[in-house]
Amino acid sequence: MNASSEFGYVLYIEAAPERVWHALTDADLTGDYWGHRNVSDWTAGARWEHQRTDGSGVADVVGTVVTADPPRHLAMTFEDPAATETSRPPLVTFRIDPHSATSRLTLTHEHLPTPADHAAAARGWPAVLSNLKSVLETGHVLSRAPWEMTDDL
Template sequence: MDNKPKIDYVIYVEGTPERVWQALTDPGLTAAYWGHSNVSDWQEGSAWEHRRTNGSGIADVVGTVVASQPPRRLVTTWADPGERGGTEPSQVSFVIEPYNGIIRLTVTHENLADEAERDEAARGWAAVLSNLKSLIETGHVLSARPWEMP
């Protein structure tokens, strides 16, 4: 994974580690701010899916829980469910660090295929994490889906 593109994204959220963990792992909350439900039992070695919320049950991303240390650290692999063999999945790490009533959430997405995928992931994470921050701090998501902004 060392030579492939990666991104590090950091946000600061007013909240608790438990609330941020819940926002990352609760299917209902992820559906609210991400437009997909993250579904798993969140145990190391378990599968997880990033399912559409339109009732189709289609997973746009699948992976495995690599590390699960609630409420401080979550690591998952990310892959297109249609890809079979030969392609190593990317990996996403969420590190939740409390400090005086705020949280530093660091998201690292590594082992990306190329710079184009890195740029797409960077835009996506900025939008999704802005919506997560809004939900945790205000109780509601942004008034429009930020990832749809041209």
């Protein structure tokens, strides 16, 4: 495996695994903290779409649910709808483990084809998951979407 093909991230959330699962799979809630609605019936083999919240219905990412074991494990392919078919599509896996009175959420994004894709994952996933953590722990998203923030002060 080359250094750019996988990205992993772990965070702890003060919420039960069932709430974390709900936050990952509820279209309206993902729209609030992710800026896109994740739409699917969340069963193995089902299609899922990462749809814009502007009402256009445009899906910027699509894929297939590979594994759905609520509330502990969700895996799905993560593909650009305009990309040509690859033999090994990128795969995103969420593992939710109870950890005392919290949950440990482990994200793995595998089969990233280029260093640029790895860099995008390394920028995007911490931002999205920080916003997910904020909404579950405080009831509201961050005052500004983390992916819109720059390092400039």
